[in-house]
Amino acid sequence: MNEALNGVAWGRPSICSALQYRDIETQIAAMHERGGRINSINKHSRVSMSSPPIEITFPDIRRWASGNTGLDYVWSFRGSLPGPHVCVSALVHGNEVCGAIATDQLLDALQGRATVKRGTLSVVFANVDAYHAFDVEKPFESRCVDEDFNRLWREDTLDGSRDSKELRRARALRAHFDQVDHLLDLHSMLEPAPPIALAGDTAKGLALARAIAIPEHILVDAGHAAGKRLRDYAGFADPNSAKSALLVECGQHWERSVGEFACDVMWRFLRHFDVLDSVPFALVDKPIRAQRVIDISQVVTVNTERFQWVRPLLGLETIAQAGTLIATDGVSEIRTPHDDAVMVMPVPHPKVGQTAVRIGRFRA
């Protein structure tokens, strides 16, 4: 358990979780006074034993609450030259902090150190209610408040009469996203795995992923049975539209590198569209690996309460043999549909109706 707490980063906590953080911070300080050992175990460290350590600092995004667009937490900046409207969205899932780290840095830069040169640049903190509900004792529960914000982006869902906190926010943001030409949607993953770009199933989505050049892995897929993602909304996924979108999963939710990776992707995205007069932080051109494309051949959606994995799967692990049993779902067996099946973002405890895993193959 010491390792679990040692990984926690203490910087500027979010207001929502400041109490919990201060509580742990006090305990950490007491630990140091005792000589670096944790002798008594507190409620937080018990949780940390079953949850990944929180290695990142949650930015205090309340300073961006007013926005400048008439929408809370939505900012927009216009350049003097004509150009596209590019948008970076964060917190579509409330506990996926990396996007908030990146956009917090971007908005900071736009307070004087950087200027939008052409077109329009906007920043959206999407599910802020979920972010503010983050509880270190239940870190997985603040993905959303009522329902998954990233399954609401069909027109009939948005136009329908159903109500939820997320639907209200999605409906409020819809007109903004209707104005966006190119979207970068920053996410993170439940389980540790290499970052992965979700390009959708159009050529333009793949072209955008390749233009950004990171991450190494690009997923070509059509989404989830449970509903449409923001990255697939309207023109973003229409092959006849010039609009495009890219969703990037930057790593495990709270691992140390996740915010840095989100920043890297964001600066590259903005450089690609030549948005800023300068990139305010040195964009280090680290050596990057050739990208590999994974085509999805099967999306496994949970049908019964009795869904069970045969064994835990790792993100992007490859199972060599076709027909290998990976899970059972009631009386159904789920087997790999072909040789060299790549397991994409397996969910340890998926619920009925959710995607349990996407199975793909590396494109030759």
Ligand SMILES: [Zn+2]
């Ligand atoms: Zn997400």
